[in-house]
Structures are given as structure tokens and as C-alpha cells.
Amino acid sequence: MGTVMRNARGSVTASSAATRRLSSAPIADEIEFLLARARTIGIIRANQALEPLGLKVRHYVLLSLAASDLTPSQRELAEFLQLDPSQIVSTIDVLEARGWVERNPSPEDRRINVLNATASGHQVVKQAQAAIVEAEDDSLADLSQDEREQLRGLLKRISFR
Amino acid sequence: MGTVMRNARGSVTASSAATRRLSSAPIADEIEFLLARARTIGIIRANQALEPLGLKVRHYVLLSLAASDLTPSQRELAEFLQLDPSQIVSTIDVLEARGWVERNPSPEDRRINVLNATASGHQVVKQAQAAIVEAEDDSLADLSQDEREQLRGLLKRISFR
DNA sequence: TATTGTTATACTCTATAACTATA
DNA sequence: TATAGTTATAGAGTATAACAATA
Numbered sequence: 001m002g003t004v005m006r007n008a009r010g011s012v013t014a015s016s017a018a019t020r021r022l023s024s025a026p027i028a029d030e031i032e033f034l035l036a037r038a039r040t041i042g043i044i045r046a047n048q049a050l051e052p053l054g055l056k057v058r059h060y061v062l063l064s065l066a067a068s069d070l071t072p073s074q075r076e077l078a079e080f081l082q083l084d085p086s087q088i089v090s091t092i093d094v095l096e097a098r099g100w101v102e103r104n105p106s107p108e109d110r111r112i113n114v115l116n117a118t119a120s121g122h123q124v125v126k127q128a129q130a131a132i133v134e135a136e137d138d139s140l141a142d143l144s145q146d147e148r149e150q151l152r153g154l155l156k157r158i159s160f161r
Numbered sequence: 162m163g164t165v166m167r168n169a170r171g172s173v174t175a176s177s178a179a180t181r182r183l184s185s186a187p188i189a190d191e192i193e194f195l196l197a198r199a200r201t202i203g204i205i206r207a208n209q210a211l212e213p214l215g216l217k218v219r220h221y222v223l224l225s226l227a228a229s230d231l232t233p234s235q236r237e238l239a240e241f242l243q244l245d246p247s248q249i250v251s252t253i254d255v256l257e258a259r260g261w262v263e264r265n266p267s268p269e270d271r272r273i274n275v276l277n278a279t280a281s282g283h284q285v286v287k288q289a290q291a292a293i294v295e296a297e298d299d300s301l302a303d304l305s306q307d308e309r310e311q312l313r314g315l316l317k318r319i320s321f322r
Numbered sequence: 323t324a325t326t327g328t329t330a331t332a333c334t335c336t337a338t339a340a341c342t343a344t345a
Numbered sequence: 346t347a348t349a350g351t352t353a354t355a356g357a358g359t360a361t362a363a364c365a366a367t368a
Contacts, residue, residue: 015321015322016240016241018233018236018237018238018240018241019240019241019321020321021231021237022226022231022233022237022238022241023241023321024231025225025226025229025231026225026229027222027225027226027229028317028321029313029317030293030297031203031297031301031309031312031313031316032200032203032204032207032218032293032296032297032300033222034313034316034317034320035196035199035200035203035316036200036203036204036218037243037316037320038196038200038316038319038320039193039196039197039199039200040243041319041320042192042193042196042197043193043197046193057193057197058335061188061194064186064187064188065183065186065188068186068187068188070182070183070185070186072179072183073349073350074349074350075179075348075349075350076179076182076183077179077183079177079179079180080177080179080180080183080184082198082201083336084336084337084338085349085350085351086336086337086338086350086351086352086353087335087336087337088350089350089351089352103350109344109345109348109349110343110344110345110349111343111344111345111348111349111350112344112348112349112350113349113350132191132193135193136191136192136193139193139319140192140319141322142318142319142322143315143318143319147315148192150311150315151192151312151315151316152190152192152195154304154308154311154312154315155192155195155196155198155199155312156189156190156195157303157304158199158202158300158301158303158304159195159198159199159202160176160180160181160184160189161176161303219358234326234327235326235327236325236326236327244359245359245360245361246326246327246328247327247328247329247330247359247360247361248358248359248360249327250327250328250329264327270325270326270367270368271326271366271367271368272325272326272327272366272367272368273325273326273327273367274326274327
């Protein structure tokens with residue numbers, strides 16, 4: 001799904017006469033449909049939030065993982081994110097060119113590149129995190145804190161098993 | 162996200178050593194990340210389930226809406242699904258070529274095409290629905306019926322507001 | 323003059339295969 | 346012989362603009 005409505009204040013909205021009318025269709029009750037819709041809304045808001053930093057969600061996710069203390073290899077990232085290894089390459093190329101991430105050959109197996117965030121990479125990921133939290137807060141505005149934790153727990157169980 | 166693991170029985174799985182290891186990273190707790198992941202898993206399973214019918218999720222969604230009693234116009238569908246009108250055109254072209262959907266000019270405004278499913282279209286959507294329910298049941302296997310209703314309700318509130 | 327649907331086109335994202343260097 | 350990473354390329358999906366028919 002791609003095109004998105006924006007209201008007068010410039011924020012994303014999914015409302016329109018057509019949306020309200022068609023939201024009574026049976027498909028609007030299917031979890032998979034709702035997941036896809038919620039994700040589309042979320043990813044667009046997140047990309048908007050990251051735009052000032054020159055990042056897209058894809059870069060942010062990799063940068064965040066590189067900045068963790070898990071020192072992931074490219075292969076691990078490909079598996080974890082269910083992306084092709086070649087897509088990891090091109091995304092990391094961008095992050096490395098900006099000096100935010102380093103590829104360090106593993107001493108034990110020199111085929112493997114272990115990823116580390118640089119000092120400026122850590123700074124950027126911190127800013128990005130703040131922007132993402134704000135966007136998420138906008139997307140989930142109608143849910144209480146308890147409900148957000150419920151949602152997080154349910155999603156985690158279907159995402160990792 | 163694209164590449165996907167399949168286990169020995171051919172069903173989709175998100176598990177691997179790397180996945181387990183990296184799932185302790187902070188990003189694996191962000192709702193937007195989990196939404197994206199759950200949606201990827203779900204859409205792949207759904208596309209697999211629809212493959213015998215020669216359908217993808219996109220076609221199924223439109224066919225399902227055409228088969229509802231809401232007689233949506235193409236413009237309404239574009240708004241509802243947050244797709245560009247031109248994408249609606251090409252998807253309906255496929256459904257129409259197979260004799261599952263008809264474009265009927267509205268008597269009140271002949272610019273507007275109202276969509277109706279044909280008899281065979283209704284049959285196909287019924288089969289597709291059954292396939293989707295099975296795929297969804299696979300994706301949500303770890304959740305109780307109550308938890309699925311919880312999830313549906315939470316997603317609906319962030320998807321339509 | 324504005325809107326619905328259509329066509330054409332460019333762009334991004336994703337999938338696949340071949341290659342290198344290391345093991 | 347197998348694996349990690351890279352490169353190149355093709356395909357699918359998405360975004361944008363221009364157009365004809367109708368309002």
C-alpha cells in the first residue's frame with residue numbers, strides 16, 4: 001500500500017468518507033488485513049519522523065542493531081530481518097559512507113564482517129530513536145499504556161516463535 | 162522484507178540461531194518493528210495459501226470488497242486501501258479478465274465504475290476466504306481465541322480512526 | 323473547472339544468480 | 346566443498362504526471 005492521505009495539519013490520517021463506508025466490509029475484520037494496514041500507517045509515519053536525519057526505517061533498523069552490544073554479522077542481520085544478504089550490503093554501504101557504522105572482519109573467521117556503530121552512529125541512533133518513539137506515540141494515540149503493552153506482547157508472540 | 166525461511170514441513174518459520182540471538186536487541190521490542198515483522202510473515206503465508214487459486218493478497222482484497230454488498234467505486238477502493246487509482250485499475254483488470262468482477266458505470270454519474278463480483282467471482286472469494294482463514298490460523302497458532310479477539314480489537318483501533 | 327478512470331513512465335524495492343575470498 | 350560477503354541484473358511493486366470522458 002502506498003498513497004496516503006494527509007490532513008490539514010500535515011499528519012497522516014486514514015479517514016475519509018470512502019474509508020468509513022468501506023470499513024464495514026468483512027475484510028476489515030481480518031487480522032492479517034489490519035496488520036498490513038497498521039504497518040503501512042506506522043512505517044509512513046516513521047519514515048516521516050526519520051526524514052530530517054536522512055534515514056529510512058530500513059537504515060534505522062540496521063543502525064540500531066549495529067549500535068546494540070550484540071555485534072551482529074551481516075549474515076545474521078539478513079536472517080533476522082528476513083532480507084537478502086545483498087540488501088544488507090547496500091543498506092550498510094549507506095551507513096558506512098556516512099561514518100555511522102564500521103565493518104570489522106572477525107578475527108576468528110575473516111569471511112565474517114562484524115558490525116559496530118561509531119561514536120557518531122551512536123549519536124544518530126539516539127536521535128532516531130527519539131523521533132521513532134514520537135511517531136509511534138502518534139500512531140498509537142488511541143491506546144492506553146496498558147493496551148500498548150498488550151499489543152506488544154501479542155505481536156511478539158506471533159513474530160518470534 | 163522478503164526472503165523467508167521454511168522448515169522441513171515447508172511451512173514458514175522465522176526461527177534460526179541468528180534470529181534467536183538478535184531478538185534480544187532493543188529494536189525487537191518496538192511495536193512498529195513487530196507490526197512490520199508480523200505483517201511480513203502473515204502476507205507470505207497468505208500468498209502461499211492463495212497460490213492454488215492464482216491470486217495474491219492484493220487481488221483477494223479487491224475481490225472480497227467487490228463481493229461485499231457495498232458496491233464500491235474504484236475511487237473509493239483507492240482511498241480505502243491507500244493505493245493509487247492506477248494500481249486499482251491494473252488489479253481489477255486481472256480480476257475482470259478472469260470473469261470474476263464487472264465494472265458497471267453508475268447510472269447517476271457515468272464517470273464512476275461500480276464494482277460487482279460475478280457468480281464465479283463469489284465462488285472464488287469463498288474458496289479464497291477459506292484458504293486465508295487457514296493461513297491466519299497458522300500464523301496465530303500460539304494465540305488463544307480470546308487473545309486473537311484482543312489483537313483484532315487493538316489493531317482495528319489503530320487502523321481506523 | 324473539477325473528478326473518475328486510464329495510460330505511460332520512472333523509481334524503489336525485492337529476488338536471483340554469479341563471483342571472490344576465505345574456511 | 347561450503348560459507349560470508351559482494352556485484353549485477355531482472356522483476357515486482359509504487360509514485361507521478363498527463364490524458365479522455367463526464368460532471
